[in-house]
Amino acid sequence: MGAYRITGGNPASGEVQISGNKNGALPCLAATLLTDDPVRLLNVPDIEDVQVMIKLLENLGSKVVKEDANTYTIMSGGRNGNLKKKLVQSVRGSILLLGPLLATINEVRLTPPGGDVIGLRRLDTHFIGLSALGASCLINEEGEIHIKSEGSRLKANDIFLDEASVTATENVIMASSLAEGESIISNAASEPHVQDLCRMLNSMGCHIEGIGSNRLYVTGKKKLHGCEFRLTADYMEAGSYIGLAGATGGQLLLKGVDPEQLRMIRLGFERIGISFVADGPSSILVPKNQKRILAKEVGGHTAKIDDAPWPGFPADLLSIITVCATQMEGSILIHEKMFESRMFFVDWLIRMGADIILCDPHRAVVNGPSQLLGSELSSPDVRAGMALVIAAACAKGVSVIQNIYQIERGYENLCGKLQALGLAIERDV
Numbered sequence: 001m002g003a004y005r006i007t008g009g010n011p012a013s014g015e016v017q018i019s020g021n022k023n024g025a026l027p028c029l030a031a032t033l034l035t036d037d038p039v040r041l042l043n044v045p046d047i048e049d050v051q052v053m054i055k056l057l058e059n060l061g062s063k064v065v066k067e068d069a070n071t072y073t074i075m076s077g078g079r080n081g082n083l084k085k086k087l088v089q090s091v092r093g094s095i096l097l098l099g100p101l102l103a104t105i106n107e108v109r110l111t112p113p114g115g116d117v118i119g120l121r122r123l124d125t126h127f128i129g130l131s132a133l134g135a136s137c138l139i140n141e142e143g144e145i146h147i148k149s150e151g152s153r154l155k156a157n158d159i160f161l162d163e164a165s166v167t168a169t170e171n172v173i174m175a176s177s178l179a180e181g182e183s184i185i186s187n188a189a190s191e192p193h194v195q196d197l198c199r200m201l202n203s204m205g206c207h208i209e210g211i212g213s214n215r216l217y218v219t220g221k222k223k224l225h226g227c228e229f230r231l232t233a234d235y236m237e238a239g240s241y242i243g244l245a246g247a248t249g250g251q252l253l254l255k256g257v258d259p260e261q262l263r264m265i266r267l268g269f270e271r272i273g274i275s276f277v278a279d280g281p282s283s284i285l286v287p288k289n290q291k292r293i294l295a296k297e298v299g300g301h302t303a304k305i306d307d308a309p310w311p312g313f314p315a316d317l318l319s320i321i322t323v324c325a326t327q328m329e330g331s332i333l334i335h336e337k338m339f340e341s342r343m344f345f346v347d348w349l350i351r352m353g354a355d356i357i358l359c360d361p362h363r364a365v366v367n368g369p370s371q372l373l374g375s376e377l378s379s380p381d382v383r384a385g386m387a388l389v390i391a392a393a394c395a396k397g398v399s400v401i402q403n404i405y406q407i408e409r410g411y412e413n414l415c416g417k418l419q420a421l422g423l424a425i426e427r428d429v
Contacts, residue, residue: 002404004415007424008374008395011250011288014421018238018256019045019412020070020231024193026093027170028200028231029053032062032074033100034177035204037226040073044231048409052091059083060097079104085111091409092167098126098147099171102135103178106149112139125165129172132159133179156181156220164189164214164309170197177206179220188216191310192261196232203227235261236316237411238284239269240386243320244421245286246274247327248393252286252421253279268313268321271295271303273328294330294368302365306335319345319387325366326354327394334364345384348377352391352399374399382410389414393423 020043032039061077088094094113101108127137133154156179169189176183198211207219245252273291276284295303307315315338340361355367374397379385385407392399415427
């Protein structure tokens with residue numbers, strides 16, 4: 001599975017190119033199933049999750065041509081391939097095959113998907129949305145998902161999702177793109193990667209209004225055509241490198257970002273004493289000299305950082321900001337509202353010497369600054385794994401992080417990028 005060996009104490013300094021959005025790449029790859037024409041995708045991150053999704057498409061008969069490390073041309077085939085159980089279970093994004101397969105071949109059977117172990121990942125919202133379009137949805141005794149259209153073509157509807165689930169919203173959007181009539185999707189997720197999918201579908205001939213809001217209007221078409229689409233930058237990766245610079249005391253220039261996607265992230269990091277400034281239209285600079293003081297509320301009380309659906313602070317960055325807070329002066333409450341197992345990774349930080357009180361599965365009080373010590377660690381999920389990398393970079397001594405497969409699922413060429421920034425990191429096979 002591989003491991004990282006990191007000798008801490010070096011500030012991360014220099015410049016780094018931010019890759020394409022992982023969470024945008026997966027639905028956009030799945031959306032290629034909605035047309036028989038070739039689709040060219042640019043700025044696709046070269047990461048494990050993308051490679052697994054491509055293998056799933058090839059299992060379904062798609063022809064995939066890799067033009068370079070980040071560009072693919074994909075032409076869908078018969079869509080009747082045998083999806084390998086191991087592949088489906090290795091990536092949560094495999095759930096995104098439900099919408100396009102239902103829309104094109106009217107029936108799909110899928111082993112429950114895998115991915116990060118960060119708490120309950122409901123399927124109910126997917127079923128609510130797809131059922132409203134005229135599909136029957138069930139999970140059989142073997143645990144297999146079986147969804148079938150009740151007619152030859154899905155029917156548009158006024159759909160209200162019971163939660164703003166990103167993948168459920170994306171599945172319903174893709175299914176609606178070939179449904180008969182105009183669908184209204186309320187309580188829709190509106191994250192930048194959902195917006196990417198909507199813009200891609202519009203370039204394929206669909207008509208979607210309300211992009212970026214929680215109410216989408218999708219006018220389905222009988223047929224979609226091919227397109228060329230460039231994925232936007234991964235704001236989660238950008239947030240991770242902001243945290244790395246702030247925690248280690250280095251100065252980083254992040255290139256290829258969309259500053260509009262970083263507005264709430266800016267507010268979150270400012271609460272722990274880390275700021276950044278624009279450096280041109282698509283770059284930001286995290287300066288070396290930072291306040292490094294955990295903010296107080298206006299009334300003088302301990303401040304809180306909590307996550308929320310977009311445009312709230314991203315749940316995926318709470319792990320990152322928790323580690324950063326251990327290096328700042330003061331106290332802060334971290335409140336993870338969305339996943340009940342994500343905060344358990346702080347046990348690793350406590351082992352390294354962090355002063356953290358885990359109040360319950362959702363809340364932790366961080367007191368800083370703490371001198372972290374090199375330790376033997378294991379990555380529980382993508383973002384917590386990156387958080388442990390940052391902790392190791394701050395620590396005194398050597399840390400070894402196991403299970404780095406979980407980290408590299410979401411970060412392109414992480415070891416190479418960190419070495420270029422001056423960190424003492426080696427990858428053991």
